[in-house]
Amino acid sequence: MKKLILNILALILWTSSFAQEKTAFQIAAPWSEVYDVRSDIAIVYGVNDAGGHFEERVKGWRDKGYQVHFMTGVAWGQYQDYFLGHYDGKNHLDEGQVNRNGDTIWHGKNVPYIVPSAGFIAYLKTHLKRAIDAGVTAIHLEEPEFWARAGYSEAFKKEWKKHYGFDWMPQHESPNATWLSSKLKYQLYYNALKECFAFVKEYSKKQGKEVACYVPTHSLLNYSAWSIVSPEASLASIKDVDGYIAQVWTGTSREPVYFNGVNRERVFENAFLEYGSMISMIQPTGKKIFLLTDPIEDRSRTWDDYKRNYQATFTAKLLYPSVADYEVMPWPDRIYRGRFPVENSNERQPISPDYATQMQVMVNALNTMPISTNKVSGSQGIGVLVSNSMMFQRFPTHEGYEDPQLSNLYGMAMPLLKRGVPVEIVHMENLTHENALKDIRVLIMSYSNMKPLSETYHKALADWVKQGGILVYYGRDNDPYQRVNDWWNTKGKKYKAPSEDLFHKLGLSHENHFSGQFIKIGKGMVCVKRQDPKELVMLAGGDQEYIALVKEAYEKYAGNAELILKNHFTVQRGAYIIAAVMDEYDEQSLKIKGPVIDLFNPMLPVLDTKEVAPGEQAFLLNLNMIRSDAPQVLASASRIYEETTTKNSYSFIAKSPSNTINALRIKLPRKPTSVSALKGAEVLNLITNAWDARSQTLLLRLPNYSEGVKITLAW
Structure with a gap:
């Protein structure tokens, strides 16, 4: 009985230690002030990634105030110790996915896409156990991917015989063979995830913990477009699956599609359908979903391209007001330390100060983005079955x-x-x-x-x-x-x-x-x-x-009103207005009446009217929806902590990655007579200190520091 009570107390302490798990990012690298994004969760990637030192990486992020999850691939990963025989003395490269020509499909050096065998699943469980022992509160097994062109390895043939009871059939020889091959690929990863998550739940329970289980996965639309087979919607039926991360970003949504006889990229439209597909997959079950987008992408493009398409995908996910949990970015170290070309140049440059500021305004807005029962503008209730x-x-x-x-x-x-x-x-x-x-x-x-x-x-x-x-x-x-x-x-x-x-x-x-x-x-x-x-x-x-x-x-x-045809979508979520205007149907701009703060502009201007052109999107804060007269930060390229308000002052601490520029639009009862910004005892110089009398807001711009800047405003 005493042991049972202690386990219950441990579970209560465990679950109460993370009140909010709303925003996250995934990261293999150790903590650094340069990419200290200040979301709720740091999803630490891979036991063997970033040179190992897994427990140190977990502790490093937790010590900086993050809830810590663990993510690793279920179809590939830094598993060279398994594939090359260091784990059990046997070489397992023959378990890779193989195409018709006999070539292994590689994810990296000595890392094939895997046919998930019993031996591989047993190996993967050692990583899951290690993560739970390190104190993570959730496990993410990402991207269960079996290539449609694969299915020719001896490992797959063995699984075929075991599953179907008859000899393997080459999938290229008939539609029926392709169908059977795909169904088996689908089932193999369904079984692998089911077994791994059952282990997570059982082992963590024995430790007096409740560890959540998620599947970060591309959308059904993307996997179908890229000829990949994955369990997708069926995973929600596994009792130990707590939800998904919807892996939708520029790289998936820029896949060209046809419309009106033209095949080209339509990133916003594709992203809207991809997020819709992912939400549809989980919503009837009541389980949780994080919506991901990425300020850059895996393929090398220009910073201008990244920014334009980040705005498109970011807008698309916000047009689903029933969801308010987000993976704000993968690989922040790649974003803040990476170098990519700029438009009309091959010169590779780091992220610009303006784009970093804009991105941080967007990311920090997600920390307080509300769920809303508001519907996106347009005729509701029309669905496409997949x-x-x-x-x-x-x-x-x-x-x-x-x-x-x-x-x-x-x-x-x-x-x-x-x-x-x-x-x-x-x-x-x-x-x-x-x-x-x-x-x-x-x-x-x-x-x-x-x-x-x-x-x-x-x-x-x-x-x-x-x-x-x-x-x-x-x-x-x-x-x-x-x-x-x-x-x-x-x-x-x-x-x-x-x-x-x-x-x-x-x-x-x-x-x-x-x-x-x-x-x-x-x-x-x-x-x-x-x-x-x-x-x-x-x-x-x-x-x-x-x-x-x-x-x-x-x-x-259908007993509905008129089918409304237009070229735009809008939705209001709390004080936020999200809008997108399509091209190729009606080339008219959308005008949104202010006063609004333009959150896609790093200067956070207050506008009387925002005009959104065809092919563009907008993310705005409607000042008419700010009901409270209390001093408050309306928008910021930092996360705000320790707010204190007196009769004649307002102070707070702003934290964001170091070496970036903070921009804040702050509502105040009147123009401040003094503004101070302190990093510890050091007084910081302000880049911008501008009062807007019409909106009763102050624009500040100053350096960001991950340890925090205390800003005090007095009037």
Whole structure:
């Protein structure tokens, strides 16, 4: 009994030690004042990364006031001791993923992408145990990735025989072999994560701790586009998974997509759909999700490119007001110490003072970004259905059927998004959750780019339609994956395509029902259009009929108001206004009435009106929404601590990475008569000290220091 009480007390102390885990960054390097970002959580990366010294790195970040998590790769990592035989005396390079030519797919020197064997999982558990012993409060196993082009190694063939009970089939020889190969890749990483997280929960509990388990992963859209197979939505069903990090950033969102016959980068639009996909994956389960974005990216581009696309992805994630937990950046050491080219030059330079200030204003705003019940402007309740099986059809090509740039998905989503409709992504794997379609009135789907992995999804869709849902189905159903051996054509079922089972459950049995006309089914409606969605975006003007059909579904049958077509999105979250204006549909600018503080401008100007041009975004603080007259920091390129207010003064401590410039916009009752900035006993010179009488705000600019600057204002 005494031991039980001590364990309970230890658990209480453990869980109460981290009241807020809202913002985070991942970092392999030891703490440094140069990239002391001041988020809530430092996710320390890799036992063997950054030269080892894992426990010292964990302690170093914790000693600076951070909650500490642990992250490591589940498909790759600094595991040379395992691969080269130092761990158990056996060389394990033969467990790497291998393509058709017999070449190993490498992540780095002596680090292949792994086929997750029992031996590798046992090895990985030693890292998880070490992290828990070091006192981390959460484990992140990132990027469970199996390349679609892989599947030819002896290790994979063994797993095939074990899983299916018959000999391996080369995936390039038939759609059925590709389908089976992809399903196995999917299952192997599902099993690996399930086993690893079960170990984390069991071991940490024995230590009197409660350690959370997260999966940082790219979106289904990105993995499908890049021909990678991963468990994605199914992971939320694992009881020991506490949530995800949505790994969306410039590098994923700049993948070119088709619209109006043109294939090019559309970073904001792609990011909006990627974040929507990730949120849809987790939201019905009630588990936690962190939304990530990156001020730079993995590939070397110019600082101007990074800044422009950071603003686009940052805006996209803020347009989901139901989520307010963020990974503010990966690898801050790369951002603050890296050197990259500037526009029209090959000269590599460090981050500019202005971009560092702007980035820190944005990052620090996330620390207090509120959840909001406000909806993004536009017609609500239109969804596009996706499935994990989108990843199964991307490679190789069979019978000449192709889906360039995932256009069978973007054909359904991009025409709506470009016209200002906040289209939602709905994961088929979540249809069995009662809230999965709660707010969806019109659902658009196709089996040209995916197939249902369970018959239960069709029952859920049919029930939803009969209760009043409006279903629009696009597809010719003539791709080679329609005929793979699966539940719709085995064990007594003889459907030529999975849609036939859905149509049967809906009571549609004749081809004359598939004329693009709406058919009443119970309280709902169904329309079947024999056209692949890719045709809507790969041809100029190909989406006109599609928009008309969705408009009919929404306005005539869904019981909603007019389908609003426009070129922008806005949402208000507390005092923050987030806005994005699309190009390619309507070239009109959006004007937002002030007074507002422009948070994308490192000088934090107060504007009477903010004009947002097509292809641009805005992040603003609405001064009319500041209800309190109390002195307060409205925006800052630093995190604010220890605020103290008296009748005639206001003071606080500002902390941010050293060697950067702080900009603060501060609300005060009147113009201050004195302003002081102290680093310890040292008096700092102010770069800017400007009072704006109309907004009753003070702009200060001064050097940042990670140990903190005490600012005192008196009037």
